[in-house]
Amino acid sequence: MTAPLTIGLLLYPDLTQLDLTGPFEVFARMPDTRVLLVARTLDPVRSDRGLALAPTTSFADCPALDVICVPGGPGQIALMEDPETLDFLRAKAQGARYITAVCTGSLVLGAAGLLQGYRAACHWLSREQLTLLGADPVPDRVVVDRNRITGGGVTAGIDFALSLAAELFGADTAKEIQLQMEYDPAPPFQSGSPRTAEAAIVARVHEATAARQSERLAATQRAASALDGHPILQTQHR
Numbered sequence: 464m465t466a467p468l469t470i471g472l473l474l475y476p477d478l479t480q481l482d483l484t485g486p487f488e489v490f491a492r493m494p495d496t497r498v499l500l501v502a503r504t505l506d507p508v509r510s511d512r513g514l515a516l517a518p519t520t521s522f523a524d525c526p527a528l529d530v531i532c533v534p535g536g537p538g539q540i541a542l543m544e545d546p547e548t549l550d551f552l553r554a555k556a557q558g559a560r561y562i563t564a565v566c567t568g569s570l571v572l573g574a575a576g577l578l579q580g581y582r583a584a585c586h587w588l589s590r591e592q593l594t595l596l597g598a599d600p601v602p603d604r605v606v607v608d609r610n611r612i613t614g615g616g617v618t619a620g621i622d623f624a625l626s627l628a629a630e631l632f633g634a635d636t637a638k639e640i641q642l643q644m645e646y647d648p649a650p651p652f653q654s655g656s657p658r659t660a661e662a663a664i665v666a667r668v669h670e671a672t673a674a675r676q677s678e679r680l681a682a683t684q685r686a687a688s689a690l691d692g693h694p695i696l697q698t699q700h701r
Contacts, residue, residue: 467495471528474502474518477538480510481617482565489624492640493632501525511537522551531559535566540679543574543686563612565620573598574686582608586616587657588676595687621646
């Protein structure tokens, strides 16, 4: 009997839950697939908006992963300088078929040295920070570069997961999952991107997030400096 595909979603304090639960909803509907929520311990983890999530395995007990996925959120800032998390990602990446992220989770992959020389997506507010980590930022909702697949901000995680489902099981399976979920976006406003939102709204979002973005940039700069002297995992470009 063929072993099921094993996907590990990184779970950490102050993540944005939809970065994780959007892809989880897709992954859990894929055939012959086991989806794990991987955290440092098995203690419940609170998202940035207060939703508690229960890990299913710890770093120590996590099996080999076919797919590793890092969601984003404010807690990502601390992860970029957390040796235990970065070492865990590097170790699991060695045997993974796909190394993936959603939103600012791509910055965590970058801090682990896993996006050097790859095209990648990120939340629009933080996308250009990928350059500091050796990646090539792309303003798309989903970016596929060899075995690295990354999604843009928050809701793009569903698009990312459907794209990965198509890579793994074919387009028809992904289409069936999309229909099961009735994923047929028709937003009430055309303000989901800085390309379409009114300039005044974009300015207000920049102002409201300025302090956190400054903190995030500082963490990215420190992570970039740390990479310069780190014996980075030599990943295979597939």
